[in-house]
Amino acid sequence: MNPQVHPGLAGVYADATAISRVNPETNSLLYRGYPVQQLADTQPFEAVAWLLWNGDLPTADELAWLHANGRPFRSLAPEVRAAIDALPRDAHPMDEVRTAVSIIGAAETAGRALEETAGTRAENVARSLRLFAALPAIVAYGQRRRHGLEPIAPDESLTYAQNFLWMTHGSLPDPVVVDAFNRSMILYAEHSFNASTFTARVIASTLSDLYSAVVGAIGALKGPLHGGANEMVMHTFDEIGAADNVVPWLERALADKRKIMGFGHRVYKHGDSRVPTMRAALGDLVEHYVRPDLLTLYEALEAAFVERKGIYPNLDFPSGPAYHLMGFDTPTFTPLFVAARVTGWTAHILEQQARNALIRPLAAYDGVAERSVPGWTAS
Ligand SMILES: CC(=O)SCCNC(=O)CCNC(=O)[C@H](O)C(C)(C)COP(=O)(O)OP(=O)(O)OC[C@H]1O[C@@H](n2cnc3c(N)ncnc32)[C@H](O)[C@@H]1OP(=O)(O)O
């Protein structure tokens, strides 16, 4: 009898997790039990990172500890800058970020025997905080390098969201912009067994180290069917140009059997739980920057695609134009997703390490039947 296979592991429960719950029936997303919308309304991203790692929101003392121990890692380390600078100026920034994490990992685990690089839980908590704190400098420098600009030193007095925008632009934007950015980081932080998180867990399950797991996750996130979609959404907006062009553009795209980026989801089939919050943040940005044209295009494409296919936007659809308005260049969008999702990835790596089972599924063979190599004879 042929074994039952599940291509893409669709509908398969691969393991349990206590970190987040995606419920497509109620269209809800909980981080450690808290609705993500409530977290986005009330919390700084730092507190959500703590929540994902530790299971509860931080007390004032715990948040102070997080700041004291994370903020010193906000600078761009010289060896990380040198590694990024060694890449071609037009290397994709996801490759820069992947390289940077690899460099940080190699430096931090240098001198250890292979089996010792996986480290203790305390070391892995410290590594998670370090990557969380270090990624904004890497992402911000990537954008600045593409524009021939020098990195900007971090400001330890600023929140995570403020400092990220400061290190990118060299100025502090209006609180509306900081709030929209903070919301986007919280919404992007965690989403159970998505492809990149599952990749991280597969790598951690072999008792490899946290940095290797994050590097693998970055590779998985880069794909346009996953995190790469937020960059692709902006290319779509640029291609369409204005709301009036939406219908003819869409008819042609569908006739050409193109995937419309920023729509559809493996788990949510009636809309992504995070979209209303990010759509509201986009609305605030559109008002702030006086760009109603962008919202008109957004709404026209959403309406036309939902009407034709009954497929709804995912988080990448509002995030793409929102990051554009915040002044990020389009290739930086997926690295921004990395900076947010590193919290979820590392929480899952810690969970995998705490209750590890090597991830190694079976494959149903469907190749040619056994045969002999020409010329081979039994000896
Ligand atoms: C943060 C995130 O990572 S969210 C995901 C971001 N990715 C994107 O936005 C890329 C565009 N979307 C897609 O490619 C898909 O919707 C995925 C990969 C996200 C989910 O895919 P799956 O669950 O495997 O669904 P699948 O691709 O089988 O889609 C089912 C049907 O809907 C169609 N469909 C799904 N999404 C889209 C889309 N965005 N554009 C056009 N058609 C689509 C498929 O072509 C398929 O049609 P068919 O049955 O006629 O072949």
Ligand SMILES: O=C([O-])CC(=O)C(=O)O
């Ligand atoms: O859950 C998924 O498959 C993709 C997604 O939305 C995410 O990773 O945020």
